[in-house]
Amino acid sequence: MEIFPRGYSGIWLQIASVWFLVALMQNFRGSLSTSNYLIGLGSYDITGPAADVNMMGxxxxxxxxxxxxxxxxxxxxxxxxxxxxxxxxxxxxxCMASQIVTIKVIERLKARYGGLYTEQNVAISGIHTHAGPGGYLQYVVYIVTSLGFVRQSFDVIVDGIEKSIIQAHENLRPGSIFVNNGELLDAGVNRSPSSYLNNPAEERSKYKYDVDKEMTLIKFVDDEWGAVGSFNWFATHGTSMSRTNSLISGDNKGAAARFMEDWFEKKGRVENLDSQHANKSGTAKIPRRVSSIVPSINENRNEAMEVAASFKSSQGQPATRFSSVAKRVRNSLRLADRPQFVSAFCQTNCGDVSPNVLGAFCIDTGLPCDFNQSTCNGKNEQCYGRGPGYPDEFESTRIIGDRQFKKAVELFNKATEQLKGKVGYRHAYVNFSNLEVAQGNDVVKTCPAAMGFAFAAGTTDGPGAFDFKQGDDKGNAFWRLVRDFLKTPNQEQVNCQRPKPILLDTGEMDKPYAWAPAILPVQILRIGQLVILSVPGGGNIFVVFSFFLQRKAFDTNKSYIQRWHLVQ
Structure with missing residues (x-):
């Protein structure tokens, strides 16, 4: 149930850009200086009810x-x-963060830690999987299909967030943070390329691709234990699992996170085994490597003896059975103290970025869908995007997750730019339904949220129903009549939303309570030269972007301030 702005430009981008620039200039003045950080990571289960609950997305x-x-x-x-x-x-x-979840988490943190963690410095975001339990948000439009609020979904997410933060707090230790970024080309495509082409050529010429293909990764390194985790941001939808799937899943990003944590756990075991077999001279224990040096011990015995003799012995030290056992016990206890490796694959401006990279096809004919309206013989229900594992959506999930995982490992291994400088944050509540924004020489104004007729057509990741079509700027009398039973938009709202015809005037609907938020919390977190902007709201908007202050000049045309995502 989504509407996304097409392309990179738009009023929401300008709002985020202007707001960010003002905050940056006013609150983050001063030169960067080297600073030692305390870093802590945590992870906790939030699976929720696995049966008889409608899924969110x-x-x-x-x-x-x-x-x-x-x-x-x-x-x-x-x-x-x-x-x-x-x-x-x-x-x-x-699927997304929730303002009511955030409020409850902050209440618990205040009870535990006082004023240490507040709404000011705690940001929460979702990976946008469409295969998780719903019913945990507070606005009607997000819980109507789950038939209302689902307490089990809500409680498990609140508990999991709280416990993950507790773990991170208890694991705080001196460490460093490194950042790296690069392009990942085969994990996302534009699911509405015709819409993107409607943007002015001058604007499109500013971008290399019709979607953002940059991954930004931060690597956490403990002073004692070495690498203990990583978080990265990359734009691709959590829709490798289809709308008919009934199994709870973290989709491609959840899979990527598991792949990387498993990879590091295996890598860490191997490195630890090597270190246990090393002596004071740093020479690894030879017998583990003999088979790779000499193919057969029984053949060419003389050559084998020469190879063995070439390894220089170390002085070593006397060993007793007791001391050997004690050393193994100490090593085991030490490993138990090692912080758990945590790797998160975060979402960013996924707008029209689909993981179904093979394109959209008609399920009845196998032919490509209509380019402009994503229909098959005029119907949207038959048009579906295909993932790289088609027709197996589980395989598509694995492949797209694996591609993100491999890119993240590459960036992780090559991350050498260290974050240095102050840790800071800024927070404000912004009324997005009544903002004046400069657009060239004109000043335009936002208005309350509204869903258009094209919204009901869905997308190629999840088609809608009935006779709705993507790109519809006309509407029809029957659905206007149905709409008016709920809420008839006034002329001011109609004029403000034009040329989009209004199907649901969600921003002005408040029966039995609000259908969509208008006032949203805007947060900026800063770690040295890295800035993260987050607007979790009620799942309505979230924005995440990185901005390298030391390397890049502020430029509203660059992607560093265009990592945004709007869900109405």
Whole structure:
């Protein structure tokens, strides 16, 4: 149940850009200086009810959970100056963040830690999987298909976030943070390329691709234990699993996170085994390597003896049975103290970025869908995007997750630029339904949210129903009549939303309570030269972008301030 702005430009981008620039200039003045950080990471289960609960994302009333593909987690990091500010960022294997969830989490943190963690310095975001339990948001438009609020969904997410932050807090230790970024080309495509082409050529010429293909990764390194985690941001939808799937899943990003955590756990075991077999001279224990040096011990015995003799012995030290056992016990206990490796694959400006990279095809004919309206013989229900594992959506999930994982490993291994400078944060509540924004020589004004007729057509990731079509700027009399039973938009709202015809005037509907938010919390977290902007709201908007102050000049045309995502 989504509407996304097409292309990179638009009023929301300008709002975010202007707001960010003002905050940056007013609150982050001063030169960057080297600073030692305390870093802590945590992870906790948030899977929720695995049966008889509607899933959040596709707004399909028939998509009811009936099992688990793999479990969901909340992953958190805390970065603090030893005697200064600290920030918390939580990434959820959920469709989106929720303002009511955030409020409850902050209440619990205040009860536990006093004023250490507040709405000012705690940011929560979701990976946008469409395969998690719904019913945990507070606005009607997000819980109508789940038939209202689902307490189980809500409680498990609140508990998981709180416990992930507690873990991160208890794991705070001196460490460093490194950043790296690069392009990932085969994990997302524009699912509405015709809409993107409607943007002015001058604007399109500013971008290399019709979607953002940059991944930004931060690597956390403990002073004692070495690497202990990573968080990265990359834009691709959590829709590798289709609207008919009934198994709870973190989709491609949740899969990527598991791949990377498993990879590091295996890598860490191997490195630890090597270190246990090393002596004081740093020479690894030879017998483990003989087979790779000499193919057969029984053949060419003389050559084998020469190879063995070439390894120089170390002085070593006397060993007793007791001391050997004691050393193994100490090593085991030490490993138990090692912080858990946490890797989060966060969402960013995924707008029209689909993981179904093979394109959209008609399921009845196998032919490509209509380019402009994503229909098959005039109907949207037959047009579906295909993932790289087609027709197996589980395989598509694995492949897109694997591609993000491999890119993240590459960036992780090559991350050498260290973040240095102050830790800071800014927070404000902004009324997005009544903002004046400069657009060239004109000043335009926002208005309350509204869903158009094209919204009901869905997307190629999850088609809608009835006779709705993408790109519809006309509407029809029958659905206007149905709309008016709920709320008839006034002329001011009609004029403000034009040329989009209004199907649901959600921003002005408040029966039995608000259908969509208008006032949203805007947060900026800063760690040295890295800035993260988050607007979780009620799942209505979230924005995440990185901005390298030391390397890049501020430029409203660059992608560093265009990592945004609007869900109405």
């Amino acid at each position: 596709y707004a399909n009333t028939e998509q009811i959970a009936s099992g688990v593909h793999f479990r969901l987690r909340a992953r958190a990091f805390i970065v603090a100056e030893p005697q200064g500010s600290r920030v918390v960022y939580v990434n959820l294997d959920a």
